[in-house]
Amino acid sequence: MKIILTHEVSGLGTPGDVVEVKNGYGRNYLLPQGFAMPWSKGAEKQVTVIKRARESREIRDLGQATEVRGQLENLRVGMKARAGDGGRLFGSITAAEVVEAVTAAGGPTLDRRRLEMPGAIKSLGNYQVSVKLHPEVTAKFTLDVTKSK
Template identity: 65%
Template sequence: MKLILTTEVSGLGAPGDVVEVKDGYGRNYLIPRGFAIRWTRGAESQIASIKKARDAREIRDLGTAKEVAGQLGALKVKLKTRAGESGRLFGSVTTNDIAEAVKAAGGPQLDRRRIEIVNAIKSLGTHRVSVKLHPEVAATVEVEIVAG
């Protein structure tokens, strides 16, 4: 089955890429979740707009990505959230919360889809979060979660 990716799928491709996948994977996973659309001649015209939007969000080159990674490494990010007396949060911290906290701390504007939280953040304290800036560059940001 031939599909056009609308979002980045790890191990498969980036938005706007035309990929060939097994029928069940495309029909049961990618299309229902909105990760891809069926490839048709008419959909070919959508590829240009998808790639244009991706280029606007993406960090241009390797040098810029390394520079942003350096900024993120030196940044002290504090995120205030509601928590109980035992230190457990009401809910969990999302990638959108982290992107806003980085911007508030004076860091660069980050795309929330590039932020990877390995284990859900549900407690107070310092947590490490990975940010994929470029296919070759990933930065680690330490986020301090405080009761607020």
């Protein structure tokens, strides 16, 4: 089965790639989850739009990745969240909220799918969050979750 990936799938490819997969894997997993769309001549035009959007988000080269890593590692990101008396949050901190906090703290714009968080953040405290900027470069920064009034 020939499909076009719309999301990054580890071991398979990145958005915009046209790949050949087994029928069951494509029909039962990739298509229902929204990770891919069926290949057709009309969909081939959408591939260029997906690739153009991906290129605008991606970090171009190793030099730019190390520059962004330097910015992130010197950055102290703080977030305020609603919490109970024991320090347990009402809900949890998502990757999208972390990306917004990094941007608000004066850091670079990141892709939420590149974040590697230490499980679900459900309590107050400091957390180490890593970001895969480039296949060879990973940056780490500290996220400080405090109680909002």
